[in-house]
Amino acid sequence: MAHEPSPPSQPGGELLKSAEVARLLRVHPKQIYRLLAQGLPGRRVGSEWRFLRDEVLAWSQRRESGATAQALGSPVVTSAPDPPPLLAANGDVVVEILLDCLARQHARLVGFVQADRGAAFEHLAAGAVLFAGFHGEPPPSHVATVRLARVHLVERDVGLAHPATVRLRSVTDLARKRLAAREPSAGVRAHLDRALLAAGTRLTTLRTKVAVFASHRDAACALVRGEVDAALTTAAWAERVGMRFLRLATEPYDLVLRAENLGRPECVAVCEVAQSLAFRQALGRVAGYDPSASGATRYDAAAP
Numbered sequence: 064m065a066h067e068p069s070p071p072s073q074p075g076g077e078l079l080k081s082a083e084v085a086r087l088l089r090v091h092p093k094q095i096y097r098l099l100a101q102g103l104p105g106r107r108v109g110s111e112w113r114f115l116r117d118e119v120l121a122w123s124q125r126r127e128s129g130a131t132a133q134a135l136g137s138p139v140v141t142s143a144p145d146p147p148p149l150l151a152a153n154g155d156v157v158v159e160i161l162l163d164c165l166a167r168q169h170a171r172l173v174g175f176v177q178a179d180r181g182a183a184f185e186h187l188a189a190g191a192v193l194f195a196g197f198h199g200e201p202p203p204s205h206v207a208t209v210r211l212a213r214v215h216l217v218e219r220d221v222g223l224a225h226p227a228t229v230r231l232r233s234v235t236d237l238a239r240k241r242l243a244a245r246e247p248s249a250g251v252r253a254h255l256d257r258a259l260l261a262a263g264t265r266l267t268t269l270r271t272k273v274a275v276f277a278s279h280r281d282a283a284c285a286l287v288r289g290e291v292d293a294a295l296t297t298a299a300w301a302e303r304v305g306m307r308f309l310r311l312a313t314e315p316y317d318l319v320l321r322a323e324n325l326g327r328p329e330c331v332a333v334c335e336v337a338q339s340l341a342f343r344q345a346l347g348r349v350a351g352y353d354p355s356a357s358g359a360t361r362y363d364a365a366a367p
Contacts, residue, residue, distance in 0.1 A: 152196025199250025298351025
């Protein structure tokens with residue numbers, strides 16, 4: 064399996080991880096996403112954020128100076144523009160159907176940003192997108208102090224797509240086979256990890272050759288081209304490329320957004336489409352989808 068290279072050293076001081084920045088600023092690690100939205104300088108390295116120590120300290124000093132000026136009555140201009148009408152998610156078939164129905168039924172359009180679950184949530188936390196696809200585990204109720212809401216799209220089957228010529232009845236049959244997988248931050252990886260744990264094994268123990276792909280589409284295409292023997296994906300994608308499917312789990316697939324944005328026209332339009340008969344009928348024709356609760360808006364209780 065390919066490993067992400069270490070980030071190169073850069074001028075401007077030590078390169079820090081999110082947890083290290085939280086300790087430096089004496090805040091909870093979850094607040095780093097809120098600070099990113101407020102201008103904390105950082106850069107993406109793979110699926111994670113990295114920060115230059117000198118830049119963080121300089122930003123913190125400017126922020127404290129601004130707070131002092133405000134306390135003394137000096138005007139301080141702060142701007143927190145609304146996130147653009149973008150949806151960050153992986154290329155799941157349900158997202159394609161949603162955006163297609165939105166284009167047909169509403170003048171309000173939403174753009175698509177390719178991102179796995181971890182990156183999509185980071186985009187949401189930083190205020191760069193309006194929606195983030197979320198699955199694989201229970202979503203958080205807040206990002207920093209901001210309440211989140213989620214719009215349910217579908218219950219979907221996730222697992223292993225494979226051709227008829229490849230025998231695959233359980234995860235242990237991945238032994239010595241070539242697997243198209245996803246980044247560790249992708250939600251679908253959690254189901255594979257749980258299935259392997261339940262079987263008492265690991266991909267390294269099985270000597271599985273793993274190739275990492277950025278999307279379900281790329282993984283499925285690699286399978287069609289014969290580059291791999293199986294692909295970690297959804298039943299919907301297995302059906303789309305004409306492959307057999309071994310189900311590992313069924314999970315909810317939701318869109319997460321800031322609750323304060325639910326009244327925005329784009330959010331209203333997405334909710335209306337998700338609740339529409341046309342959307343549910345389209346999902347009902349796709350393998351591994353249960354659209355019975357599509358469009359339900361939910362709030363999760365904060366963790367104790």
